[in-house]
Amino acid sequence: MTAEKTKIAIVGAGPVGCAFAVHLVGAGHDVTIIGRGQRLANLEDNGGVLAKKSENATEISNTPVKAVGSLDTTQPWDLVLLTVTERQFDEPLFTTLKACPKTAEILFMFNTFASLHKYFDILGKERCIMGFPAIMAFFHDGALVHKFMTFGQITIIASPKWRPIFSSAGIKCVHEPDMQSWLRTHAAMVVGILSATVAAAERKSGVTWAEAQLSAGAAREGLLLTKKLGNSITPKFIHYLAFTAPSFVFTGLLWLLTRVPSMRNNTQVPNWKQEMLGLAESITGSAPSDDDVRLLTQLRSKYV
Template sequence: MAAEKKKIAIIGAGPVGCAFAVHLVKAGHDVTIVGRGQRLANLEENGGVLAKKSEKATEITKTPVRAVGSLDTAQPWDLVLLTVTEHQLDEPLFATLKACPKSTEFLFMFNTFASLGKYFDVLGKERCIMGFPAIKASFYDGVLVHQFLSFGQITIISSPEWRSIFSSAEITSVYEPDMQSWLRTRAAMALGVMSSLVAAAKRKSGVTWAEARLSAGAAREGLTLTKKLGNDITPKFIFYLGVAAPSFVLTGVLWVLTRVSSIRNNPQVPNWEREMLGLAESIIGAAPSGDDVRLISQLRSKYV
């Protein structure tokens, strides 16, 4: 049976937000994208999201989507889906979310190491859903190319109801009740991976062993802090890779990863530096002392 039609606002007109919009509209939901700048202008001009199956494909499809510059808090939104990065969640945005109808739920789709309590305190724990999108998405000349992953790492959502709705929209998802542990684990590992790939993209070649060792050390430090703060390292294989295994194992994985040209040359990699620094600041901010994040601070200092 088809899912009940939902009224959904997506804050963030980047590749991820547009990809969610395409799937949710095709599943019959009422979707509005909230964007700004050139991306909002493109959506308005095109009358929706233009997409194609691959970078080299010539056939382009259009999914009609309403695009606006600000969220209308008087609308009876069932869900506000946020696909922006953590540093974009400022006080004005929180004030806007608080003004939404009491029945509106908020789904945060981003990476963070910070305590989720700050979102619960502002908006109410019962209204907050946490998740993470497993997706490859980029714009090529304003046309979206994307793929939601359906095996290995897939989209995570802390609400069984919305997990079902997203899965019925061909966004393969799983329910994860302990998002604090999952997000902190993911943030620590993402810091290591993103920092090594950003460094590789800057020099247009693989990183040195010393650079890979620093990125791996920062990831291990974040995982150790995750445990220290009372959370589990999840999924378990990350514990074996990032903590239990000798340090040279993760270092080697990152060293090799930056030598895969298709990964290093991903057009999104140059945009990761700000997000990577945001993750570093998020981890540093959660640490009880500077000794817990010595390598992370050293890594961060290379970019600021």
Template sequence: MKIAVVGPGGIGSTFAFQLSQAGHEVTVVARGKRLEQLQRDEAIVSAAGKRAAVRVSAALDATTAWDLVLVTVLAPQVDAVLPALAGSAAKAVMFMFNTFESLDRLRDAVGPARFAFGFPAILASLDDGKLTSKIVTRGLVTTVTDAAWAKVFSDAGIPAVVHPDMESWLRTHAALVVPVMVATVMAHERKAGVSWTEAMRLARAMEEGFRLVRRLGNSITPQPMVALSRLPAPVVATLLWTVSRLPDMRKLGAAGPGEPRALIDAMGAAAPGQTPALLAIRP
């Protein structure tokens, strides 16, 4: 298959690597320093020195009938690529990023017949252009809206499942991960874990996020998230306090505050005046 990956950061590079290794013709669309690295290497290079050959471009070729364009930019960056996606000859366009907004706008931009959405269960980072990634293979694995692409990803070594209500899934996920992301950013900047007071503040924000999901008419999903949403704040605070002290999690904070900040803003915009706990942890 011909697959383009727009935004080859840690997540996009992991998909490009696995799909290339599985025999697909992969083109990565990048910019800036990442584009220069990829043009030099003509491959996704892992921290262990493994290489997966890819084609490299500074822009999406709108005339190519891509079997899939996988969009792994951050949510605030998607507007910049929507015109190219809308005008492309791609057969399918899958967006894959954290968002709390309705998916209708993206679906309308590329057309319902081509639209797909997914969320990666992958921990990944790039250090000097070298990829380190851990693919979740059990439990809450990569989740998508389309069964055919779930199979393609699974066959390429990224286990994936289908969820029938991706908007509820994404909003539940945002409520969960925003406090976690803020904790990792704080821990990375300080090189120390969050305090108990801060952990409790983050736990209260998580509670508020889950309440917001329900208030907007979405379901808490998948099922394990229902149990998590019912945990007492001190239990959640203990988990957050612990997470902020794990080296691998603290490393994720190097991505900075942009993503949790954008999610909090989107959550606040969905319910003006009803998210004080979330706004209180906005980095």
């Protein structure tokens, strides 16, 4: 199966979608990127994805990739890979995905706190594959710079069929049996970490202890809500960090993190801010009551 050529549509022409395309095309698969706006125009003008190994690299490669403005539902897709954000899932996208051939599997590569059943109910659980891209990716001077993680947090693909296909394309991936718990845990932690980082970037120095406490408290609220909704904290060490260890440990880690210049000065901070706000909205939208997300609401109000 790993040597078989597959027909893949990637919905989303951002850094993550383009990174997947580079690897999958390189492995011999038939890949089409569905994009819009300037990103689609760039792909069309370049005839593919321009990429370089680092921001300072001068050598630029070009991976030929087909790029179009809409997903052709008449094509015999083997896989539709979704790299858009949760906010971009709207009724027209759901309608398009439902119209794709029943044999086309749909791989979700994004983070969310919301119930996955809303996707399963609309598209059919049997064809939905949940995943998460462990990658650092961004555009620099029009060229993609990316690196898939190979240790620690590794890309997740909850499908024994597609994991070896992605692995053979140079994208190391693993299986997570409880994606709902994992995604909710990850979303809560990301809100805590990114909110502290964004606050540090905006003040151009490390956050105060009070700011670190707010970020840590908001993350704990998200984790408590995860448990309240019937899920488990995954992986388990996060439970220790957030609940078993003294509260100053988690707060202190965020306080220290924002004193690393490469974090608060990162060019991706504006994107991290939008990701943080989107996930915070996803968490608050899943809460049974306002009391469950008091700190998260307070945190969001600082940026919206």
